[in-house]
Amino acid sequence: MIRLEAIYLLLGAVLAAMAVLGALDHSNPRRFAAATFWGLLAVSFLFGSRLTDLASGVLVLAMVAIAGFGGLGRGAAHTTSPAERAQSAARLGDRLFLPALVIPAVTLLGALVLKSATIAGQPLIESRQATLVSLGLGAVAAVALAGALLRPPPLAPLQEGRRLLDQIGWAAVLPQMLAALGAVFALAGVGQAVSSLIGHVIPLDNRLAVVCAYTLGMAAFTMIMGNAFAAFPVMTAGIGLPLIVHRFGGDPAIMAAIGMLSGFCGTLMTPMAANFNIVPAALLELPDRYAVIKAQIPTALILLTVNTALMALLVFHAR
Amino acid sequence: MLTLIGVPIVVLGFLLRFNPLLVVTVAAVATGLAGGMNPVAVVSAFGKAFNDSRYVSVVLLALPVIGLLERGGLQERARALIGRARGATAGRLLLLYFGLRQITAAVGLAAVGGHVQMIRPLIAPMSEAAAETRLGALSGPVRRLVRAHAAAADNIALFYGEDIFVAVASVLLIKGVLQQNGIEVQPLQISLWAIPTALAAFVVHGARLLRLDGRLQREANRP
Numbered sequence: 420m421i422r423l424e425a426i427y428l429l430l431g432a433v434l435a436a437m438a439v440l441g442a443l444d445h446s447n448p449r450r451f452a453a454a455t456f457w458g459l460l461a462v463s464f465l466f467g468s469r470l471t472d473l474a475s476g477v478l479v480l481a482m483v484a485i486a487g488f489g490g491l492g493r494g495a496a497h498t499t500s501p502a503e504r505a506q507s508a509a510r511l512g513d514r515l516f517l518p519a520l521v522i523p524a525v526t527l528l529g530a531l532v533l534k535s536a537t538i539a540g541q542p543l544i545e546s547r548q549a550t551l552v553s554l555g556l557g558a559v560a561a562v563a564l565a566g567a568l569l570r571p572p573p574l575a576p577l578q579e580g581r582r583l584l585d586q587i588g589w590a591a592v593l594p595q596m597l598a599a600l601g602a603v604f605a606l607a608g609v610g611q612a613v614s615s616l617i618g619h620v621i622p623l624d625n626r627l628a629v630v631c632a633y634t635l636g637m638a639a640f641t642m643i644m645g646n647a648f649a650a651f652p653v654m655t656a657g658i659g660l661p662l663i664v665h666r667f668g669g670d671p672a673i674m675a676a677i678g679m680l681s682g683f684c685g686t687l688m689t690p691m692a693a694n695f696n697i698v699p700a701a702l703l704e705l706p707d708r709y710a711v712i713k714a715q716i717p718t719a720l721i722l723l724t725v726n727t728a729l730m731a732l733l734v735f736h737a738r
Numbered sequence: 739m740l741t742l743i744g745v746p747i748v749v750l751g752f753l754l755r756f757n758p759l760l761v762v763t764v765a766a767v768a769t770g771l772a773g774g775m776n777p778v779a780v781v782s783a784f785g786k787a788f789n790d791s792r793y794v795s796v797v798l799l800a801l802p803v804i805g806l807l808e809r810g811g812l813q814e815r816a817r818a819l820i821g822r823a824r825g826a827t828a829g830r831l832l833l834l835y836f837g838l839r840q841i842t843a844a845v846g847l848a849a850v851g852g853h854v855q856m857i858r859p860l861i862a863p864m865s866e867a868a869a870e871t872r873l874g875a876l877s878g879p880v881r882r883l884v885r886a887h888a889a890a891a892d893n894i895a896l897f898y899g900e901d902i903f904v905a906v907a908s909v910l911l912i913k914g915v916l917q918q919n920g921i922e923v924q925p926l927q928i929s930l931w932a933i934p935t936a937l938a939a940f941v942v943h944g945a946r947l948l949r950l951d952g953r954l955q956r957e958a959n960r961p
Contacts, residue, residue: 427792430799467789473778476785480763487760499809508811508818515815519807519859522800523850530849550849551796561803569810579805583858584798589759594794596762600744602787603766603780607741607773616739643745648908652915660919672923675912676901676931683897687890690752694794697758699853699889703862705882708755714883714890718943722898725938733931 420541423548424468426555431464437581440574441494449492456485457584460592479599486589493585497578511568518565522557529553583702590701590708594694597645604644613640614657627731629662634727637678638685638719645691647682654678669734677734681726687719688712744769800854807859816860817867828869828884829951833944835861836895840940843899848906851896853889862888872951873958880957887950891943898939901932 434457441447442454459482467475485491499507508515534549536542544552562576569575584591604610617636636658640650659678663669686692690709700711707713744765751761763784770780820826839851862885869884870876876884900906904925912928 423793426796426799430796433799433802463789464792464795467792470785470789472782472786472789474785475789476781476783479785479788480781483759483763487757487763490757498805499811504809504811504814506811507809508814511810512815513819515807515810515812516860518803519812519855522803522855526849527847530847548793551793554796554849555799558799558803561800562806565803565806565810569806571806571809575809576802576806579809580802581805583801583805589757591795591798593758593762595788595791596759598791598794599784599787600748600762600766600769602790603770603783604744606783607744607769607775609741609744609769609773612739612741616742643748648911651908651911655915656919660921664921671916671921672927673931675916675923676928677935679908679912680898680901680932680935683901686897687893690758691748693758695893699857699892700886702853702858703885703889705885707882710882710886711889711893714886715894718890718894718939718946721942722935722939725942726935729934729938733934 420543420545421552421556422545423551426552427464427467429555429559431461431466433577433580434458434461434464436577437584440577440581441585444494447492447494449489450494452485452489453491453493453585456482456491456589459485479596482592483596491585491588493588496582497575498582507569514568518561518568521561521564522554525557525560526550526553529556586704587698587701590693590698593697597691597693601644601646601649605649610649610653613643614653617654617657626667626735629658629667630731630734631727633658633663633674633678634681634723634730637682638688638723641682641685642689642691645686645689645693647679647686650682650685651675651679654682663734667735673734674730677726677730681723681730684719684723684726687715740772741769743772797852797854804854804859812859813863816863817870820864820867821871823868826868827872827951828865828887828954829947829949831865831868832861832887832891832950833947836891836943836947837940839892839895840899840936843896844902844936846903846905848896848900848903851892853892857888857892861892869951869954873954877958880954883950883954883957887947891947894939894943898932898936902929902936904929 438454438457438461442450444450459478463478529549533544534546637650637654640654641647644650659674663674664671690697696712697708700708747765747768766784767780842850865884865888866881901908909925909928913925916923
């Protein structure tokens, strides 16, 4: 059976190879800092399941120290010139799209078919992690197909991958860092502190005020936590259920569904949701790291208003 | 109340544009200590959660093939394809992608799409090429605006599509939280009530995308 752990080992090996290539890259003035940073991330993927929590924590602190003081630097790209690319594009034509479509195709196949496939009575892939495992398998199949099509030098997949990883830079680990921050917030009781704070502030005798407190609170708390999933239990237990449902007789399914979607409005507006908002800005080479958030804010604010209005109209009248 | 110390640290740190990794670490340590945890417990909790969330980084495995295809001229080919399509504009193209992404997410195919797999290699260069056929060579700010909108379209379509699917994580979380509080709801009820907002998202963001073409034109005309 192919488990998620195998995909972690593969990613760890790829990162380790990229770290070695980075250490040999004389065009990067901070090549050893960068190599150590990616090497430590490789260790986390290769051995993370066997490290103690404290060792993982120290490893993360070392990565933060490298990225935070001095940075990772960037070398010259090992890639083709614009003229070579135009020539290659003209030669290969639409066949170039095939490997790019292999990843979504295999991911799809995994989620629909491989998930429940068995070989000699053994499940083929870890079904709870079907999407992630198939994403990894799809990436491998796509590299193989692209290699057959382009016939690049043997190290090209790693060098080209490293070029993109260097463009993303430290932002590549920000999503994991923020998940870790969320865990510390939860352990320290930040959720309870926020919900008791909100309980003191809002007037309890007005339906519209309570609905606004819930939807706006979901958006605001999601912006702080970076994740609507972290905000939802706190806001629902603090405002939604006691006030909207129990006091005013609102419908819990409507309240919860629209409440979660109000949280998503917050996700669109916060750098704390790094994998959606900050990593893409780096990946698309945008110098303003908040450029994607700025493009999303008008839609997010309009939809937050729409959600609040929908809940005010629907939640008390559906039954 | 002292446990909330991490919130202003994060807000100020991001506003003042310190390195986010440092900001997050300082906020976590301060919050943990304020919450009465000892330093070793804070670092351990931080390390454990970092380890447990490695799954968010699996998408990095797609970087080698995307880089390889870029080396072989994928972006150039994507541009050429759009350059030939009459009537294609950046806004219309992104609207088409937005609609497809929302529909596929709504039927449970949220993994089809994404910034590494679709936006960087295909959708962003195609949108730039569509803008170029109308406006000529793009200035830096116009190009960056197109790219930011390409990334935004993926996010918004995903968020307001996936909740219509009954087996998505957020719907199951909602069911679980309500269940803990003694309320039984069916996942289907929750997903049905995601549809009004999904339609609103299509109308609101669709209108913004169609207006994007005019905005790009004005930005391009700016001396």
